[in-house]
Amino acid sequence: MPTIAVIPGDGIGKEVMPFGVQAVDVAARRHGLDVEFDHFDFASAEYYQEHGRMLPEDWKTVLGSYDAILFGAVGCPAVVPDHVSLWGSLLQFRRHFDQYVNLRPCRILPGITSPLRDKGPGDVDFLVVRENTEGEYSNSGGIMFEGTQREFAMQETVMTRVGVDRVMEYAFDQAMKRRRKVTSATKSNGISITMPYWDRRFSAAAVRHPEVETDQFHIDILTAHFVQHPEWFDVVVASNLFGDILSDLGPACTGTIGVAPSANINPTGEFPSLFEPVHGSAPDIAGQGIANPIGQIWSGAMMLDHLGAEDCGKEIEAAIESVLRAADTAVLTPDVGGTGNTETLGRAVIEALN
Ligand code: NAD
Ligand code: IPM
Ligand code: MN
Numbered sequence: 001m002p003t004i005a006v007i008p009g010d011g012i013g014k015e016v017m018p019f020g021v022q023a024v025d026v027a028a029r030r031h032g033l034d035v036e037f038d039h040f041d042f043a044s045a046e047y048y049q050e051h052g053r054m055l056p057e058d059w060k061t062v063l064g065s066y067d068a069i070l071f072g073a074v075g076c077p078a079v080v081p082d083h084v085s086l087w088g089s090l091l092q093f094r095r096h097f098d099q100y101v102n103l104r105p106c107r108i109l110p111g112i113t114s115p116l117r118d119k120g121p122g123d124v125d126f127l128v129v130r131e132n133t134e135g136e137y138s139n140s141g142g143i144m145f146e147g148t149q150r151e152f153a154m155q156e157t158v159m160t161r162v163g164v165d166r167v168m169e170y171a172f173d174q175a176m177k178r179r180r181k182v183t184s185a186t187k188s189n190g191i192s193i194t195m196p197y198w199d200r201r202f203s204a205a206a207v208r209h210p211e212v213e214t215d216q217f218h219i220d221i222l223t224a225h226f227v228q229h230p231e232w233f234d235v236v237v238a239s240n241l242f243g244d245i246l247s248d249l250g251p252a253c254t255g256t257i258g259v260a261p262s263a264n265i266n267p268t269g270e271f272p273s274l275f276e277p278v279h280g281s282a283p284d285i286a287g288q289g290i291a292n293p294i295g296q297i298w299s300g301a302m303m304l305d306h307l308g309a310e311d312c313g314k315e316i317e318a319a320i321e322s323v324l325r326a327a328d329t330a331v332l333t334p335d336v337g338g339t340g341n342t343e344t345l346g347r348a349v350i351e352a353l354n
Contacts, residue, residue, distance in 0.1 A: 002028075002307050005066040005272070006039045009089075011281025012291035012342075013072020019346030020070055020296035023319070024304060026353045027312040038066070043089035045076035054080075054088030060096055064271060068303050069093065071276035072296065076283065087139065090276075094132050097271035099264035100163065101170045102130035102243060103302070104278055106250030106260065109294075111324035112336050114255050116227065124254050126233035127178070129171040130243025132264055134163045135194075137240045157194045159239070164198060168205035170267060171237035175212045178234050182206075184216040185238035185246060198239060223249055247278055256335040258292025259320075261299040263306060275303040292333040293346040294320055319352035 004024070008017040021037055028035045040062075041047055042055050054074075056062065063069060074089050075082055093099070108114050108124045116124070141155035175182045184202040188195035199216065206214040217225060219242050225232060226249050238246055251260035260278035277295030285291060301316035323331065323345070331348045332338025338345070 001034045001036055002067040003036045003038070003065075004303070005063050005069045006037050007043050007069060008039070008072040009074040009281060010044050010076045010085075011073060011283055011286035012279075013074070013281050015286070015289060015291050015342050016277065016293040016296035016346070017070070017072045019293040019342070019350065020072075020300040022346075022350050023297045023316050023353060024070070024300040024312075026350055027301075027304065027315050027319075028309060030315070030353070031309060031312050033309055033312065037070075043071075043074050043085075045079040045085070048080050048085065048088075054085055055092070059092075063093070064097070066272050068272050068307060069274040070300060070303060071274050073277065073279060073281040075281040078283070091137065091139075093274055094264050097264075097266050097274070098133065098268070099266045099271070099274055100131065100133045101167055101263075101265040101267060102128075102132040102247070103174075103263040103265060104128040104130060104243075104247040104250070104260065106247070106254055108254045109259060109324050110321055111327040111332075112255035112259070114253060116230065116253055119230065119253075124230040124250075126230070126250065127174055127235045128243055128247045128250055129167060129174060129235055129237045130247060131163065131167040131238070131240050132243075133240075134158050134160060135240035157191075157239075159194045159197055161201065164201040165205065166267075168202060168237055169208075170265075171235050172205055172209040172212050175235040176209075180211060181213045181215075181234035182209075183222075183233055183236045184214070185219050185222050185236060185242040186216050187219045187242070189218055194239075202237070219245070222246070226250060226253055251278060256292060257295070258333065258335045259294040259298065261295055261302050263299070263302040265306065273303075273306055275299040275306070288341075289343060290334050290341045292335050293342050294324075294349070297346070297349055315353060316349075319349050322352050323348045 008014040138158040143153045145151045251257045264274040301313040305313035331340045331344045
């Protein structure tokens, strides 16, 4: 019986999470799989206000005992500065549980209009494989001479050979299961040490996988190609920061970031992996009940895939697609042109699963 730690977090994380949990539960039960969920209120602004920290002291042991973590979103800048809440929760999870791959599929779903002219389902279908534990998110650096004319802030990018090679290996493995193409995001013309190093390790990985076609683009033009030629891409491997940017841009090209899922994976299985929508807590719409719940539900499907229940994951994806294909405006959320809300769309997916 798989055990899941459920952490809704802040804002719309709390609103979409019930549908993620329900979808996983219904799909699993249909296959005779009993999933146990434990809900946690930490990693939220309320918890921070009460305890002065984002997580309990024993979070590593508590969360480490689960098979997987289903996560909503953290961030409530009105109460806690973002770097404090995120470095006090999600970024700790990714690092401590060595979730070195952040897998973020981007696909135009039926019934959703892409903002790209003439693009529909099948035209945009790629995976962003984002390095998730180092790179630009090193947390190494500091502010010196604070308060003086000489004040400066510096933060280093760290790329370890092990860290870069393992995420590239994962990207090439994914490409072998798809259209056998890997694109690398780089910026080795301007960032003169770490990015040429990234390129070198990419070339070494390409040599190990001669059956996979490769190319690389500087991140600036790559963002343009995402918009103008999304069909060029199958698997895109990127450093932590570039992967972060590409994984909002990709879903935006598919119509809405609200449907985008992600899997923060510890491929060795030593630690639990974490599944969460790509979007954040969306303070601008939090409390209105209109957030699109599909990113959270699809993340639940990715969690079931990871736990070996691929049939259940596929059923959830099929349920999402069937509801979207029906394109009932009264059911869809406003981000995809509907007049419905989180409840109508979430419930429709759950009903389609039954
Ligand atoms: P965001 O993803 O929260 O919101 C960006 C825009 O997309 C907003 O206009 C929002 O209304 C819209 N949006 C996002 N999800 C949606 C959904 N499911 N349905 C409909 N519309 C949706 O990004 P942001 O505004 O940069 O960040 C807000 C807060 O969330 C910040 O505190 C940020 O640090 C945090 N954040 C957390 C995560 C995470 O926990 N993984 C990810 C991104 C941002
Ligand atoms: C994401 C988010 C996080 C990141 C933030 C909230 C720290 O944007 O999961 O994409 O940058 O990784
Ligand atoms: Mn992001």
